[in-house]
Amino acid sequence: NAGVTQTPKFQVLKTGQSMTLQCAQDMNHNSMYWYRQDPGMGLRLIYYSASEGTTDKGEVPNGYNVSRLNKREFSLRLESAAPSQTSVYFCASSSTVETQYFGPGTRLLVL
Amino acid sequence: QKEVEQNSGPLSVPEGAIASLNCTYSDRVSQSFFWYRQYSGKSPELIMSIYSNGDKEDGRFTAQLNKASQYVSLLIRDSQPSDSATYLCAVNRLTGFQKLVFGTGTRLLVSP
Numbered sequence: 001n002a003g004v005t006q007t008p009k010f011q012v013l014k015t016g017q018s019m020t021l022q023c024a025q026d027m028n029h030n031s032m033y034w035y036r037q038d039p040g041m042g043l044r045l046i047y048y049s050a051s052e053g054t055t056d057k058g059e060v061p062n063g064y065n066v067s068r069l070n071k072r073e074f075s076l077r078l079e080s081a082a083p084s085q086t087s088v089y090f091c092a093s094s095s096t097v098e099t100q101y102f103g104p105g106t107r108l109l110v111l
Numbered sequence: 112q113k114e115v116e117q118n119s120g121p122l123s124v125p126e127g128a129i130a131s132l133n134c135t136y137s138d139r140v141s142q143s144f145f146w147y148r149q150y151s152g153k154s155p156e157l158i159m160s161i162y163s164n165g166d167k168e169d170g171r172f173t174a175q176l177n178k179a180s181q182y183v184s185l186l187i188r189d190s191q192p193s194d195s196a197t198y199l200c201a202v203n204r205l206t207g208f209q210k211l212v213f214g215t216g217t218r219l220l221v222s223p
Contacts, residue, residue: 030162040119040214040215042199042214042215042216043155043199043213044213045211045212046212047211047214055138056119090154090155094209099145099157099209100209100211101157102154102155102156103154104153104154105153105154
């Protein structure tokens with residue numbers, strides 16, 4: 001039981017490049033989330049998926065897209081990376097009423 | 112006003128002391144409240160949840176909730192150096208679905 005896994009762990013991009021962050025969970029959770037964490041800003045919700053087949057914007061969705069591929073997988077895409085997207089990205093999952101479990105994070109640097 | 116506010120710290124306490132971490136929230140309809148611990152370079156992990164007014168104890172940890180004052184706190188008794196971390200307060204306004212709003216966290220330093 002791996003919980004929530006994320007790939008890659010680290011990534012360096014140049015401005016304008018694209019990339020997809022992958023997230024998978026093996027806890028049979030319905031809901032999945034993408035957050036970014038910046039110094040002094042705390043965790044901010046980018047997008048979430050309440051259940052398979054649905055996605056919704058969170059607090060800071062601009063510059064990102066998501067895909068809920070199936071119940072296990074939820075990916076985050078940066079179409080044209082900007083230095084302001086340098087951050088640590090966390091994926092999380094939860095069942096309907098229980099709390100969220102976080103993946104190990106992806107550290108992204110955009111030059 | 113931020114939706115969930117925490118003092119960023121650091122809060123420094125000696126080993127064996129009680130550490131008291133505080134959090135206020137702005138939305139009166141908030142339903143459930145959580146404390147996460149995050150070690151440097153790691154992901155947040157849940158340590159306490161509380162849903163109704165009063166105290167909830169789990170080992171050395173006690174969460175306290177006062178909905179009238181819109182205040183939630185975390186007490187750590189017999190603090191250990193291994194408790195040194197950032198503690199994130201999170202609030203859920205919804206029922207039946209987890210959509211959390213996080214505070215910016217309080218850094219706790221426990222000195223031997």
